[in-house]
Amino acid sequence: xxxxxxxxxxxxxxxxxxxxxxxxxxxxxxxxxxxxxxxxxxxxxxxxxxxxxxxxxxxxxxxxxxxxxxxxxxxxxxxxxxxxxxxxxxxxxxxxxxxxxxxxxxxxxxxxxxxxxxxxxxxxxxxxxxxxxxxxxxxxxxxxxxxxxxxxxxxxxxxxxxxxxxxxxxxxxxxxxxxxxxxxxxxxxxxxxxxxxxxxxxxxxxxxxxxxxxxxxxxxxxxxxxxxxxxxxxxxxxxxxxxxxxxxxxxxxxxxxxxxxxxxxxxxxxxxxxxxxxxxxxxxxxxxxxxxxxxxxxxxxxxxxxxxxxxxxxxxxxxxxxxxxxxxxxxxxxxxxxxxxxxxxxxxxx
Amino acid sequence: xxxxxxxxxxxxxxxxxxxxxxxxxxxxxxxxxxxxxxxxxxxxxxxxxxxxxxxxxxxxxxxxxxxxxxxxxxxxxxxxxxxxxxxxxxxxxxxxxxxxxxxxxxxxxxxxxxxxxxxxxxxxxxxxxxxxxxxxxxxxxxxxxxxxxxxxxxxxxxxxxxxxxxxxxxxxxxxxxxxxxxxxxxxxxxxxxxxxxxxxxxxxxxxxxxxxxxxxxxxxxxxxxxxxxxxxxxxxxxxxxxxxxxxxxxxxxxxxxxxxxxxxxxxxxxxxxxxxxxxxxxxxxxxxxxxxxxxxxxxxxxxxxxxxxxxxxxxxxxxxxxxxxxxxxxxxxxxxxxxxxxxxxxxxxx
Numbered sequence: 001x002x003x004x005x006x007x008x009x010x011x012x013x014x015x016x017x018x019x020x021x022x023x024x025x026x027x028x029x030x031x032x033x034x035x036x037x038x039x040x041x042x043x044x045x046x047x048x049x050x051x052x053x054x055x056x057x058x059x060x061x062x063x064x065x066x067x068x069x070x071x072x073x074x075x076x077x078x079x080x081x082x083x084x085x086x087x088x089x090x091x092x093x094x095x096x097x098x099x100x101x102x103x104x105x106x107x108x109x110x111x112x113x114x115x116x117x118x119x120x121x122x123x124x125x126x127x128x129x130x131x132x133x134x135x136x137x138x139x140x141x142x143x144x145x146x147x148x149x150x151x152x153x154x155x156x157x158x159x160x161x162x163x164x165x166x167x168x169x170x171x172x173x174x175x176x177x178x179x180x181x182x183x184x185x186x187x188x189x190x191x192x193x194x195x196x197x198x199x200x201x202x203x204x205x206x207x208x209x210x211x212x213x214x215x216x217x218x219x220x221x222x223x224x225x226x227x228x229x230x231x232x233x234x235x236x237x238x239x240x241x242x243x244x245x246x247x248x249x250x251x252x253x254x255x256x257x258x259x260x261x262x263x264x265x266x267x268x269x270x271x272x273x274x275x276x277x278x279x280x281x282x283x284x285x286x287x288x289x290x291x292x293x294x295x296x297x298x299x300x301x302x303x304x305x306x307x308x309x310x311x312x313x314x315x316x317x318x319x320x321x322x323x324x325x326x327x328x329x330x331x332x333x334x335x336x337x338x339x340x341x342x343x344x345x346x347x348x349x350x
Numbered sequence: 351x352x353x354x355x356x357x358x359x360x361x362x363x364x365x366x367x368x369x370x371x372x373x374x375x376x377x378x379x380x381x382x383x384x385x386x387x388x389x390x391x392x393x394x395x396x397x398x399x400x401x402x403x404x405x406x407x408x409x410x411x412x413x414x415x416x417x418x419x420x421x422x423x424x425x426x427x428x429x430x431x432x433x434x435x436x437x438x439x440x441x442x443x444x445x446x447x448x449x450x451x452x453x454x455x456x457x458x459x460x461x462x463x464x465x466x467x468x469x470x471x472x473x474x475x476x477x478x479x480x481x482x483x484x485x486x487x488x489x490x491x492x493x494x495x496x497x498x499x500x501x502x503x504x505x506x507x508x509x510x511x512x513x514x515x516x517x518x519x520x521x522x523x524x525x526x527x528x529x530x531x532x533x534x535x536x537x538x539x540x541x542x543x544x545x546x547x548x549x550x551x552x553x554x555x556x557x558x559x560x561x562x563x564x565x566x567x568x569x570x571x572x573x574x575x576x577x578x579x580x581x582x583x584x585x586x587x588x589x590x591x592x593x594x595x596x597x598x599x600x601x602x603x604x605x606x607x608x609x610x611x612x613x614x615x616x617x618x619x620x621x622x623x624x625x626x627x628x629x630x631x632x633x634x635x636x637x638x639x640x641x642x643x644x645x646x647x648x649x650x651x652x653x654x655x656x657x658x659x660x661x662x663x664x665x666x667x668x669x670x671x672x673x674x675x676x677x678x679x680x681x682x683x684x685x686x687x688x689x690x691x692x693x694x695x696x697x698x699x700x
Contacts, residue, residue: 158593
């Protein structure tokens with residue numbers, strides 16, 4: 001009862017705040033607001049050949065600690081009545097600031113020995129979006145993607161121009177040296193050694209884990225708004241200003257309050273060609289599939305048919321969470337609509 | 351009768367050539383090949399405030415002459431048994447080489463007085479795709495997009511890296527000065543004058559024609575393969591490495607033999623957020639709409655609801671053509687499955 005009264009108060013407050021958008025302030029609306037109290041958040045930190053036998057107990061603990069901190073930080077924002085956008089940005093910043101994952105601080109190296117970061121964010125109410133590609137001096141690319149969405153008329157900016165914008169809006173810039181990590185440099189050297197040894201090494205499944213990796217988050221807030229975001233360092237040893245799916249709206253990230261929010265991770269080229277994130281939303285909208293059904297179809301049928309692999313995380317408008325991948329593992333964590341925390345790394349955790 | 355015998359011969363030849371892909375070589379297959387003889391091609395060269403009273407007879411003739419040359423050149427390839435990919439690339443190169451349209455030679459200027467070109471191409475059989483963003487020295491960006499698709503493992507490359515790739519695969523490079531045109535420089539100066547005079551000029555509908563513009567082509571070849579491509583100089587006075595929808599697979603370009611091929615033109619930010627090109631395909635695939643119905647819904651309902659404007663051209667697997675826009679005009683031309691040529695500029699031509 002106490003909880004209900006609390007919800008009623010929050011709802012009345014939300015109605016008052018939203019007056020500009022919703023002129024009618026009837027009892028019906030209060031009811032709707034109460035029903036919209038469902039919260040949910042899910043994060044991923046890359047999919048690939050993630051096998052228990054290859055990860056030590058201490059590394060597993062290290063991964064899980066950051067995943068838990070990320071998902072709990074986002075959830076706390078949602079619990080306090082914050083927006084799904086804030087939750088997504090906060091959770092992703094924590095993953096970006098960790099050297100463990102291929103985004104922000106832990107970004108992989110390009111062929112030229114630089115770190116070029118991509119990110120995108122989208123919110124499901126207005127379907128507004130922001131994305132950046134190939135930035136080298138922005139500490140938190142997800143925050144820049146959000147600034148592109150909220151502080152410019154554009155959706156996507158690239159490289160030096162995006163960095164100029166980051167400076168203009170006052171984001172934290174770092175020396176490119178900030179992104180140097182020993183483990184990623186070793187991975188680059190291994191990849192380059194393989195590439196020089198064999199022309200076909202690109203398709204070597206063993207090599208893929210060093211080439212791919214992404215972090216992402218999807219959240220549903222008390223107002224029923226879904227947001228999704230994705231951030232990555234891209235592919236180890238990448239050349240030619242390659243852009244993957246992470247900064248592509250519809251491929252790596254998508255959000256629509258009437259269907260779902262999606263963040264993807266995997267072999268980016270296939271996610272672009274399959275318009276994977278939006279495809280899941282479209283199947284829900286046009287074919288009446290549930291989030292889980294649509295995600296299964298896309299990740300377990302359509303993507304492998306094309307030759308691609310990877311996974312997605314998603315949340316629908318009712319707070320149902322999906323984590324679907326066709327690789328041996330995906331770093332992932334969630335707090336679902338019942339408040340239950342889950343942190344999983346491997347396929348067998350499913 | 352003579353025509354039927356010709357088709358039968360061609361079909362038998364195609365069956366023989368395709369043996370590797372289609373092991374069964376039955377009479378059924380001959381029948382299918384005959385049915386696949388349908389050809390169609392459609393091009394656009396931008397949508398916007400295109401009004402008869404603003405275009406002199408001589409300019410109208412100039413526009414129509416290039417549109418006709420472009421669409422006829424692509425169609426000739428299709429008639430001679432060439433691929434839809436060849437037709438799309440050829441038609442777009444002709445539009446890129448003309449100073450009249452905002453792509454290639456006629457590209458608009460950025461805020462910094464440079465020309466930064468974007469393009470993408472996709473083919474509907476394998477759903478393979480290629481895209482480039484922000485290139486400044488590549489004479490025909492559509493050819494570079496095709497090279498990315500066919501000669502790299504990637505889908506998208508940007509800026510200097512894409513230019514390095516262009517050089518490595520031997521494409522024609524030009525001095526950036528090649529893209530200088532007096533009319534586009536005047537447009538930049540007008541846009542910059544307006545921007546300095548008013549902070550809200552970005553949304554000035556009068557200004558939009560100077561800010562947007564794109565060319566594109568969709569074709570269906572004798573083998574039933576659909577290809578689509580798009581090329582643009584982007585937005586006059588653009589800053590911050592802005593990327594629009596033209597190089598985004600799913601937004602500006604999409605092709606799938608089982609549904610349709612689409613090339614879009616308009617206010618790119620809305621086309622990215624709406625995943626416009628793929629949305630039309632998804633409505634056909636999942637909701638059973640025809641190309642025309644899906645395109646009408648997207649361009650006349652969903653896009654204006656978001657606040658966006660522009661148009662699309664498309665061809666479905668049966669060779670039906672759609673040219674749909676919510677602006678006062680769209681430069682467009684087509685040769686349909688009956689062989690009929692059509693060249694139109696204004697809304698009232700529809």
